[in-house]
Amino acid sequence: xxxxxxxxxxxxxxxxxxxxxxxxxxxxxxxxxxxxxxxxxxxxxxxxxxxxxxxxxxxxxxxxxxxxxxxxxxxxxxxxxxxxxxxxxxxxxxxxxxxxxxxxxxxxxxxxxxxxxxxxxxxxxxxxxxxxxxxxxxxxxxxxxxxxxxxxxxxxxxxxxxxxxxxxxxxxxxxxxxxxxxxxxxxxxxxxxxxxxxxxxxxxxxxxxxxxxxxxxxxxxxxxxxxxxxxxxxxxxxxxxxxxxxxxxxxxxxxxxxxxxxxxxxxxxxxxxxxxxxxxxxxxxxxxxxxxxxxxxxxxx
Numbered sequence: 001x002x003x004x005x006x007x008x009x010x011x012x013x014x015x016x017x018x019x020x021x022x023x024x025x026x027x028x029x030x031x032x033x034x035x036x037x038x039x040x041x042x043x044x045x046x047x048x049x050x051x052x053x054x055x056x057x058x059x060x061x062x063x064x065x066x067x068x069x070x071x072x073x074x075x076x077x078x079x080x081x082x083x084x085x086x087x088x089x090x091x092x093x094x095x096x097x098x099x100x101x102x103x104x105x106x107x108x109x110x111x112x113x114x115x116x117x118x119x120x121x122x123x124x125x126x127x128x129x130x131x132x133x134x135x136x137x138x139x140x141x142x143x144x145x146x147x148x149x150x151x152x153x154x155x156x157x158x159x160x161x162x163x164x165x166x167x168x169x170x171x172x173x174x175x176x177x178x179x180x181x182x183x184x185x186x187x188x189x190x191x192x193x194x195x196x197x198x199x200x201x202x203x204x205x206x207x208x209x210x211x212x213x214x215x216x217x218x219x220x221x222x223x224x225x226x227x228x229x230x231x232x233x234x235x236x237x238x239x240x241x242x243x244x245x246x247x248x249x250x251x252x253x254x255x256x257x258x259x260x261x262x263x264x265x266x267x268x269x270x271x272x273x274x275x276x277x278x279x280x281x282x283x284x285x286x287x288x289x290x291x292x293x294x295x296x297x298x299x300x301x
Contacts, residue, residue, distance in 0.1 A: 161184070
């Protein structure tokens with residue numbers, strides 16, 4: 001039986017820091033915020049979690065802490081991709097041993113492999129685990145894109161169950177869904193396109209905005225799955241400004257700034273990322289204030 005992929009809003013959590021070390025107490029608060037907000041799952045060490053500045057052992061401990069804190073209440077996607085196959089295999093095997101639900105494996109960054117190189121890479125990763133594997137296509141970060149043909153080839157592997165598409169190209173998404181079929185899960189990784197991708201038949205979203213607005217992001221997916229397109233569209237426009245300011249600076253700096261304002265974390269990032277400039281911070285927090293003015297209170301307990 002082919003492994004299944006979770007559906008809905010699978011929030012990619014930020015990695016909170018205090019004094020340049022991972023703040024596990026704050027991380028637990030973020031997880032409880034997701035549970036209380038009705039998220040359908042969490043993602044650990046996705047792009048929003050700053051995996052590029054985490055050592056491999058930090059990524060392993062972070063995942064272990066997430067799985068322990070979740071205690072079976074939500075699916076846990078483990079971001080295990082790196083630029084190096086050996087490191088990816090290490091994180092992949094650890095994720096399976098730790099009890100992750102599925103894997104999110106990014107295209108190797110900086111190296112710009114060929115499409116046949118990507119097929120070989122992802123095949124080796126998939127063959128190293130029994131867990132469901134979700135490909136992560138984010139050419140703006142990695143410098144290489146997965147073609148529809150490459151995704152379709154990899155979808156033939158029994159445990160490659162989906163792809164996260166972090167590119168603003170709905171034609172490409174349509175072709176992936178048409179080629180791979182409705183059983184292949186396609187997730188949105190572009191915040192402003194979560195609703196359109198649901199309308200195309202997407203399986204949900206892995207959206208940084210879910211850190212700040214877990215309930216609304218989950219409800220938008222649920223409304224779409226139920227065919228309540230008016231409700232889903234209404235939530236899309238309610239979230240639009242928030243989704244836009246996520247990228248007022250490099251993700252996750254704006255998200256961490258908002259979470260800091262909400263009292264959930266210290267808004268610290270690791271270099272070379274840097275805090276928001278004052279004018280950008282005003283824009284980001286203004287959007288958060290307007291969002292909360294029309295939403296139930298969302299603060300730390």
